[in-house]
Amino acid sequence: MRPDGAYAWFRLAIAILLSTLGGVGMWSVVVVLPAVQAEFGVDRAEASLPYTLAMVGFALGNYLVGRWVDRVGIILPVIGSALALSAGYALAAVAPTLLLFALAQGFLIGFGTAATFGPLLADVSHWFQRRRGIAIACAASGNYLAGALWPTIIKWGLAVGDWRSTYLTIALILIVTMVPLTLLLRARVHGGPLGADLSAGGVAKSPGTRDLGLSPAALQGLLVVAGLACCIAMSMPQVHIVAYCVDLGYGIAPGADMLALMMVGGVVSRLISGVIADRLGGLIALLIGSVGQGLALALYIPFDGLTSLYLVSLIFGLSQGGIIPSYAVIVREYLPAREAGQRIGFVIMATIFGMAIGGWMSGWIYDLTGSYAAAFLNGLAWNLVNAAVVIFLLLRDRNTRRVAMG
Incomplete structure (x- = not known):
């Protein structure tokens, strides 16, 4: 399969959609924070805990899910991300306490969001050679597109309902969109995108092409x-x-x-x-x-x-x-x-x-x-x-x- 070919650009388009969908985990809690604070009757510092835990989960997930992608490819990790995100939003929507809401944000939503950023960038990088830089940049832009789209959607949800119903809606949207999109990333033919040895997920195993004289x-x-x-x-x-x-x-x-x-x-x-x-x-x-x-x-x-x-x-x-x-x-x-x-x-x-x-x-x-x-x-x-x-x-x-x- 040729690097920078039609299938590579097809995968990039899917990656941008997945990054935009999964990126909701970076922005949703910021938008609903005032409503969550009011419902649970806590101060602003306590109400900020869910965001902090979401960022911790996002940070750790980029590394840990990245290791998983290196072993099995991108398909299972991103499907796992969709399941974690959907479960996280559903659990947060019915959480009776701020602590449970915060744990859902950190362990499920934050961690699940991670698979649609760093690990997805790594996968995209294997399918491009001459245009690798612009491909990675496009995939990374999905995170910012999520920041432009999701807050508007969530504010509309808050206007017609409440934050709990909005979170349940997000859970449904993610599970019905991300899983089918992820399945489209299955490699169509055997052999590496760059003519290299592949893992189960189609990841190229060729070494880096340049040397800095550093380990x-x-x-x-x-x-x-x-x-x-x-x-x-x-x-x-x-x-x-x-x-x-x-x-x-x-x-x-x-x-x-x-x-x-x-x-x-x-x-x-x-x-x-x-x-x-x-x-x-x-x-x-x-x-x-x-x-x-x-x-x-x-x-x-x-x-x-x-x-x-x-x-x-x-x-x-x-x-x-x-x-x-x-x-x-x-x-x-x-x-x-x-x-x-x-x-x-x-x-x-x-x-x-x-x-x-x-x-x-x-x-x-x-x-x-x-x-x-x-x-x-x-x-x-x-x-x-x-x-x-x-x-x-x-x-x-x-x-x-x-x-x-x-």
């Missing part, structure tokens, strides 16, 4: 540091932009619009970074995203007018969106393909923990200083760590190529 463990560790650092930086605007606008006296609505603008810019950024990765490599794409994100973070400090914040938020979205898919491209360029699921999942797990740590850290710095200026500077410092790691890897790449050329 796989060392490169994995550096990518984890880079992923953690970039997302600590990334979290400052994404998590706190609404609160920042409220502090400046602009209110909630402009902050929410800026967050939506970041997501739209993020989709564009992912597609552009995919094209760059195909032409110049994943490390160059990652460095461009890192530099752009650092520039945007720096611009937030002196420019706090309403129009300026909209513009800077757009710049931020156009920079940061392509960063995460670039890690998947780098893993496929330099690390063994047979371990792509777990290695991509592990780096993505680090980025999610970076978002969690960074969101808390920015709030902590704000409480200490009474301003977000220091929090933006903290994000910029972590962004420099990310850029330093990427530059180091680029220099290693150049040196190994020079040695190979004699």
Whole structure:
């Protein structure tokens, strides 16, 4: 089966649909949080526990499900994801206590959502060679598309019913759509997409094509540091932009619009970074995203007018969106393909923990200083760590190529 062929693009289209459907687990609890808080009669900190557990489940799931994909292919893990998501939403819909609701969010919804991100990116990467970067970027965009579509659907559900009936509806939608779509990912012929040995799920087992002169463990560790650092930086605007606008006296609505603008810019950024990765490599794409994100973070400090914040938020979205898919491209360029699921999942797990740590850290710095200026500077410092790691890897790449050329 030819790489970059018609079947590869067919699989990519299915992957985008699955990512958009399964991505509901990242956004639903945020939308229903006020209603859940009111029903269970808890404060905002307690009501935030389900989101925290969902993120923990999502982070761990990217790595653990990725390992499963490496062994059995994508079919069983994504069907398992659909079952877990559907069961999670059904259980959460009838949960009598906040604790049970939170556990359903973490162990079923968060974990189930993971299979439709990192592991799905790994599977897509095996079916492309020349267009691998843009393919991974398109698949990763499903997560942002979910953020654009599902909150609107859920808000409509809340308007005509309540959060429990909305959750039951989501459970039904996921089970009747994701399972049939996943079955379409069965390879139609024997043999690998890249002419390589296959596992049961059609995953190519060819090695990475490039060498940095580093052991796989060392490169994995550096990518984890880079992923953690970039997302600590990334979290400052994404998590706190609404609160920042409220502090400046602009209110909630402009902050929410800026967050939506970041997501739209993020989709564009992912597609552009995919094209760059195909032409110049994943490390160059990652460095461009890192530099752009650092520039945007720096611009937030002196420019706090309403129009300026909209513009800077757009710049931020156009920079940061392509960063995460670039890690998947780098893993496929330099690390063994047979371990792509777990290695991509592990780096993505680090980025999610970076978002969690960074969101808390920015709030902590704000409480200490009474301003977000220091929090933006903290994000910029972590962004420099990310850029330093990427530059180091680029220099290693150049040196190994020079040695190979004699």
